[in-house]
Amino acid sequence: MSGVVLRDVVKAYGDVVIIPKLDLEIYEGEFVVIVGPSGCGKSTTLRMIAGLEMVTSGEISIAGKDVTYAQPKARDIAMVFQSYALYPHMDVAGNMSFALRLARVPKAEIAERVQRAAEMLELTPYLDRKPKDLSGGQRQRVAMGRSIVRDAYCFLFDEPLSNLDAKLRATMRTELAILHKKLERTMVYVTHDQIEAMTMADRIVIMKDGVIQQIGSPREVYTAPENLFVAGFIGSPSMNLMDAELTRNNGALYVKGQGFELPVPGRLQERADTAKKSNIVLGLRPEHFSAADRGNGAFAPIELAVDVAEYIGSSQFIAASVGGKNLTAAVEVGPDAAPMESGTYYFDTERLYLFDRESGQAL
Amino acid sequence: MRRIDSPARVWGHYASLIILAIICLTPIWVMVSTSFKNEVVIFDAKPVWFFFFPTMENYDYILTRGKFDRYFVNSVIVATVSTFLTLFLGGLCAYALARLEFKGRRFVANSTLLVRMVPPAVLAVPAFAMVVTLNLNADLVVLIFFYTALNLPFAIWLLFGFYKQIPVELEEAAIVDGASPLQVFFQVLFPMMKSGYAVAGIFTFRIAWNEFILALLLTGRNSRTLPVGAAGFITDTGVEWGRIMAMGTLIVIPPLLFTFFAARQIISGLTAGSVKG
Numbered sequence: 001m002s003g004v005v006l007r008d009v010v011k012a013y014g015d016v017v018i019i020p021k022l023d024l025e026i027y028e029g030e031f032v033v034i035v036g037p038s039g040c041g042k043s044t045t046l047r048m049i050a051g052l053e054m055v056t057s058g059e060i061s062i063a064g065k066d067v068t069y070a071q072p073k074a075r076d077i078a079m080v081f082q083s084y085a086l087y088p089h090m091d092v093a094g095n096m097s098f099a100l101r102l103a104r105v106p107k108a109e110i111a112e113r114v115q116r117a118a119e120m121l122e123l124t125p126y127l128d129r130k131p132k133d134l135s136g137g138q139r140q141r142v143a144m145g146r147s148i149v150r151d152a153y154c155f156l157f158d159e160p161l162s163n164l165d166a167k168l169r170a171t172m173r174t175e176l177a178i179l180h181k182k183l184e185r186t187m188v189y190v191t192h193d194q195i196e197a198m199t200m201a202d203r204i205v206i207m208k209d210g211v212i213q214q215i216g217s218p219r220e221v222y223t224a225p226e227n228l229f230v231a232g233f234i235g236s237p238s239m240n241l242m243d244a245e246l247t248r249n250n251g252a253l254y255v256k257g258q259g260f261e262l263p264v265p266g267r268l269q270e271r272a273d274t275a276k277k278s279n280i281v282l283g284l285r286p287e288h289f290s291a292a293d294r295g296n297g298a299f300a301p302i303e304l305a306v307d308v309a310e311y312i313g314s315s316q317f318i319a320a321s322v323g324g325k326n327l328t329a330a331v332e333v334g335p336d337a338a339p340m341e342s343g344t345y346y347f348d349t350e351r352l353y354l355f356d357r358e359s360g361q362a363l
Numbered sequence: 364m365r366r367i368d369s370p371a372r373v374w375g376h377y378a379s380l381i382i383l384a385i386i387c388l389t390p391i392w393v394m395v396s397t398s399f400k401n402e403v404v405i406f407d408a409k410p411v412w413f414f415f416f417p418t419m420e421n422y423d424y425i426l427t428r429g430k431f432d433r434y435f436v437n438s439v440i441v442a443t444v445s446t447f448l449t450l451f452l453g454g455l456c457a458y459a460l461a462r463l464e465f466k467g468r469r470f471v472a473n474s475t476l477l478v479r480m481v482p483p484a485v486l487a488v489p490a491f492a493m494v495v496t497l498n499l500n501a502d503l504v505v506l507i508f509f510y511t512a513l514n515l516p517f518a519i520w521l522l523f524g525f526y527k528q529i530p531v532e533l534e535e536a537a538i539v540d541g542a543s544p545l546q547v548f549f550q551v552l553f554p555m556m557k558s559g560y561a562v563a564g565i566f567t568f569r570i571a572w573n574e575f576i577l578a579l580l581l582t583g584r585n586s587r588t589l590p591v592g593a594a595g596f597i598t599d600t601g602v603e604w605g606r607i608m609a610m611g612t613l614i615v616i617p618p619l620l621f622t623f624f625a626a627r628q629i630i631s632g633l634t635a636g637s638v639k640g
Contacts, residue, residue, distance in 0.1 A: 073541035085532035099540035
């Protein structure tokens with residue numbers, strides 16, 4: 001089986017178990033982003049794939065070869081570090097060609113490969129500069145160039161954009177996506193930034209406390225979060241989660257809490273019927289609020305007491321409360337609208353989520 | 364913003380620097396000038412500071428009739444070999460202390476320098492007793508051994524600080540790039556550690572080159588080093604200042620050259636740009 005496969009991988013430092021048991025299959029040529037809060041074990045997972053950390057037990061295979069106990073250089077991987085880790089005493093060309101020189105690749109070929117990577121990353125004018133004479137974005141590109149020239153089977157990225165400013169990060173995100181298209185290599189990317197995960201990934205792996213919470217395409221994890229953690233983690237601003245219970249009114253099923261009562265959509269009826277009625281968490285994404293009833297029958301009214309409305313152009317972020325519980329809504333009202341005030345808003349009930357409070361699992 | 368100093372301040376600044384320079388340079392001038400004086404001028408009741416007729420007779424004597432060449436070779440051997448050993452062993456220890464996890468690491472790292480605080484004079488008698496008990500011949504190897512032991516704590520402490528500054532990611536990047544442990548050390552770490560090794564080398568070389576008490580006790584007729592040789596001009600019949608100073612002047616030159624050479628390796632901020640801080 002090709003790609004990168006982790007089977008029953010456990011990582012512990014002494015008595016402290018970082019990763020209890022992890023199974024993950026990354027297909028060949030796929031761009032997988034591992035995302036999660038700090039300390040969730042995502043970097044450790046990446047470092048185990050790289051061979052910089054040894055697994056406590058379990059198996060890792062890359063391109064069908066068991067590499068569980070192989071040295072990093074035997075794994076056919078290239079890695080970009082969060083801190084770039086450029087060799088300060090070598091110029092850009094020296095940094096990029098270091099691995100090739102170690103592998104005793106013929107000089108002419110090294111020159112050609114460095115040239116090609118430099119062109120791809122627009123680094124050609126800087127090839128004889130030292131890292132200290134480069135800007136943050138250029139250093140980042142050198143770090144990437146260093147792995148590109150390797151032509152490795154699998155590329156590993158450990159939060160490579162987290163040291164860049166917001167604008168540069170957005171640019172580099174696009175460049176990385178383009179790079180993946182060009183190279184068609186397996187890429188594993190670790191980040192704590194869900195926007196990076198959503199924008200670049202073919203599939204996202206969401207981790208918490210060393211356990212995978214959900215694996216799926218960006219669309220899947222956004223539209224069908226499997227549990228409370230994923231629901232709260234993916235999406236920006238994050239999903240509003242409120243304690244609620246299920247009630248029946250005139251035969252129809254409602255989800256009811258302090259200050260709201262919303263009809264349960266058809267897709268959830270069956271599962272809601274069998275769930276414990278009193279122990280429910282309701283999930284409402286801020287972007288599914290609306291200032292007006294869109295009139296397709298799915299929108300239900302909800303009273304919001306607005307604390308403050310933030311102007312962000314064509315939308316407004318509203319910090320409000322319902323029944324004493326804080327909530328965020330993002331309503332599209334056009335760039336000329338006055339700051340939103342308390343009153344009746346509407347929620348697209350087709351897009352509400354229900355979770356079992358005890359298990360945290362989605363209904 | 365740069366402050367513009369008043370002329371009085373600038374003059375005061377330069378005046379104090381000039382006074383400091385005079386304090387530092389006077390003994391050196393006395394040494395160098397005395398080495399070019401004959402006995403009559405040296406023992407003149409009125410000291411002659413600048414204007415005298417220079418003579419080479421002191422140099423002529425120590426270079427042709429003394430054992431200067433042997434002492435010089437001894438000193439060079441002792442200083443270079445012990446410096447090399449100190450840097451080699453010290454580098455390994457410092458690396459281990461900075462990077463590897465083992466029991467007592469913190470204690471060793473923090474207490475290393477304490478050992479250096481013992482003055483060599485205190486060690487002289489135990490060192491001598493040790494050499495006699497172990498029946499070691501009074502030769503250069505013994506001296507090299509003691510100088511290495513003496514300088515190791517300082518070298519370890521200094522290099523430890525330098526190693527700690529190097530981000531571990533650089534080593535990991537090299538490992539992923541396919542470097543063996545030796546390649547990681549020589550192609551990635553060592554070039555960045557040049558400053559550290561240069562500083563440690565300057566200190567170690569100077570101490571080994573100038574050390575007197577242990578050298579006096581632990582060397583024999585044929586294994587004397589230059590400082591002990593110079594002391595040989597203090598005789599029962601008097602102190603031969605001209606020759607001592609000529610020898611002193613020659614002794615100063617090699618460490619000076621070594622320092623100039625080594626200091627060129629000292630570049631601050633060598634890891635600049637390697638990782639985002």
